[in-house]
Amino acid sequence: MNFIIWLIVGGLIGWVASMIMRTDAQQGVILNVVVGIVGAFLGGFLLAPLLGTGTINSNDFSIAGLGVSLLGAVILLAIVNLFRRGSAR
Template sequence: MNFIIWLVVGGLIGWVASMIMKTDAQQGVILNVVVGIVGAMLGGWLLAPMLGTGTINQNDFSLAGLGVSLLGAIILLAIVNLVRRGSPR
């Protein structure tokens, strides 16, 4: 059951991050899930130790954990845009 919740929340985080970064038209549902989950791992590696919280990958479904996961997904999309286009938008 945790796996299904993890996929749904990861997809929602990826979708919100793509809306913020204006890349939603370029990616589908599967890519949103991948962005959400990989972004949560990136946020857990970069931001969670500084903020003292977990991410959705660490079964922390608190508001702070969701925020760190969202910030990680936004950072991931900025890096992808930077490599792809030369500007983070």
């Protein structure tokens, strides 16, 4: 059951991050899930130790954990945009 919740929350985080970075029209549902989950890994690696919280990947579905996962997804999309277009927007 945790796996299904992980996919749903990852998809929502990827969708919100793509709306923030204005890449929503280029992405589908599967890519939103991938961005949310990989972004949570990135946020867990970079931001979670600084803020002292977990991410959705460590089963931390608190507001702080969701925020760190969202920031990681936004950072991931900024990096992808940087390499794709030459600017982070």
